[in-house]
Amino acid sequence: MKTPEASERRRRLWRLWRLAEQQVGRMQRAEAMCPGSLYLLRRRCGKPTCRCRQGELHATWVVTRSEAGRSRLYRVPQAERAAVRRLTGAYRQWQRSRAALVKAMRELLRELDALAETRMQPWPARAKAQRPAGGKEAADGPARH
Ligand SMILES: [Zn+2]
Numbered sequence: 001m002k003t004p005e006a007s008e009r010r011r012r013l014w015r016l017w018r019l020a021e022q023q024v025g026r027m028q029r030a031e032a033m034c035p036g037s038l039y040l041l042r043r044r045c046g047k048p049t050c051r052c053r054q055g056e057l058h059a060t061w062v063v064t065r066s067e068a069g070r071s072r073l074y075r076v077p078q079a080e081r082a083a084v085r086r087l088t089g090a091y092r093q094w095q096r097s098r099a100a101l102v103k104a105m106r107e108l109l110r111e112l113d114a115l116a117e118t119r120m121q122p123w124p125a126r127a128k129a130q131r132p133a134g135g136k137e138a139a140d141g142p143a144r145h
Contacts, residue, residue: 003118005118006115006118009111009114009115010115012107012111013108013111013112013115016104016105016107016108016111017108019100019104020101020104020105020108023097023098023100023101023104024101026093026094026097027094027097027098027101031090032087032090033087033088033090033091033094034084034087034088034090034091035065035088035091036063036064036065036074036084036088036091037063037064037065037088037092038061038062038063038076038081038084038085038088039061039062039064040059040060040061040062041059041060041061041062041073042057042058042059043057043058043060044057044058045058060075061075061076061078061081062074062075062076063076063084063088
């Protein structure tokens with residue numbers, strides 16, 4: 001059907017399609033990645049005479065991630081920090097793209113379903129459909145030749 005509403009839906013549909021295409025393009029890269037968040041953990045060590053008692057906290061770069069439902073924490077050696085930053089960053093980007101793709105595909109299907117609704121024609125005609133079944137009227141039965 002060529003209604004203004006349907007045209008608007010078609011525009012949205014193709015916009016969502018391009019958006020999805022963009023995300024797929026980002027997600028299919030060969031770049032290595034690794035789950036987890038890299039951050040600088042600052043804490044006290046527990047020794048009563050340590051300088052951290054005066055507020056100079058120990059700082060350690062760590063990666064946290066959930067493994068089998070449990071939160072795990074890994075120390076990241078200085079030499080590996082840049083690589084780990086790149087790996088976890090790539091994974092975060094992948095997750096963002098995936099979420100955006102799921103959202104775009106849901107909206108896309110909604111638009112397609114709504115467009116399909118506008119194409120629906122009632123058949124058989126209402127009056128005939130409501131006639132009680134079981135009669136031997138030729139008009140209601142399948143065509144016989
Ligand atoms: Zn300390």
